[in-house]
Amino acid sequence: MNTPPTRILYQSFTDPAVHQPYLKRLEAYLTEIAAPGVTYEVRGISPADTQLGRLSELRCGVQSIEGIVEAASEGFDAVLVGHFQDACLYEARTAVDIPVIGHGEASMLQACMLGGRIGLVTLDPVYLPWHREQIARYGLDSRVVDVRAFRLTPDQAVAAYDDELAYQSIKDTFISLASTMVQESQIDVVMSAGGLFALLSADDHVEVPGALVANPTLLAVRQAEASVAIARASGTPVSRGGTFARATQQAIDELLALVKGTRS
Template sequence: MQPIRIWYQSYVDYENGAGYWDALRAHLAAIVDPGTTVEVHGITPHDSYAHALVEHRCAREVICNAVRAEREGYDAFVIGHFQDAGLYEARSVVDIPVVALGEASMLHACTLSQRSGVVTINRRYIPWFHHQIGKYGLEKRVTGVHAMQFEPGEILKAYDSREGFERVVDLFAEQARPLVADGVEVLIPGGGIPMLLFSRIRRHVVDGAPVINGIPIVVKAAENAVKLRRLTGLEASRAGEFVKPPAEIVEEYMTHPKGL
């Protein structure tokens, strides 16, 4: 098998999340197969306010970056952001595999339990997650969404402080326990930032329910998708949801200011 090259799309840039980026790069290097390289690319976020409008703006950059990744010879494109903004659109415009942190984490949780739940970092994300769960057809499998209360930039500070790390762990458990009491069997941190933070905890469990780290899950899904494509030619369906637009439409989107 030839080496695999993966574009990992963070929704944070190095300037705003140096501690997170450094930890992420080290984590990725430790989990990939021999011969796989993962290159992290960022987006300058609005780190002081979590909102669907910010997700929409980031989604446009993600779609354009997926096209760039394919043109630059990457074998797969990973959306390393749990909200998966831009996933379906990116998947519809490139032939390389596009896998995403939220979708991969939720689908993998289905192999571990009948019912899983999400604990996100901010209450304003809860409606987004419910829409996301519905889009993936997982309403009966991902049955609850709770939230801590951090803005994106605020939770990044936990990478630089033991006290901050322990506070996030405690607040996560506080929101997770009612989910477990209600029948949730696997807990999913609703974001790459808390997932990577919790990777410091070996066999992280809250009241018997494992807390999954979706970063290895999505990277391994990307590696597997590349291998299957090389072995069998398997790619995303073009029969409906992910039908490809004509090349000129893609070019217009890539070159038109603000994509309007």
């Protein structure tokens, strides 16, 4: 049985103009790790999610839905929302009839198959309450047991792609935070809460004694690819009976009009 080609959109929350070095490196990495017959295209959001906090998450999440609806109309087989916070993920699933995979949800669920106690390292302390709410929403309170934070902006992380000393400093901080979680929370799997450090360290072997260091982007990619196969077999990307009940076309049109209206 021949498997049909698969096109997946990676919807980033970074700016295609401002963060081009990151996006180019990301697209190359996705091409490298893609399963046979799967191609990825990376698109961003402008302005990027640089103003860390709930309001920026909401704005970017709404904009991402516009991109997801567009991807479905273009014939993509799935969308991987490459933003660990999963802003507007549930809403996006109601808007299209293709799988929409959240970077955070997918990688945390997959990480639970790698170990018993999971720890996250996020960009900034502002995200600590958000991640705790994510963990509770996904029913993972007893599995994802600790979250620590860098004090790192997205721009600083992107700049480190071309600065070995900056990367080494970020890596050292990650290892220090992860090692503390091993000692204090007995975690046995650790990963960054987002793709910036994951891509920075993709070609490096980061070791934390006592814990497996997982790459959340790789985990989310594998989940996205599996979701396409599952949707093809079941005839639907998600259950439409409750949480992800299909939105009306009017609701979708009104949201798209709102997004487009902000640009006029």
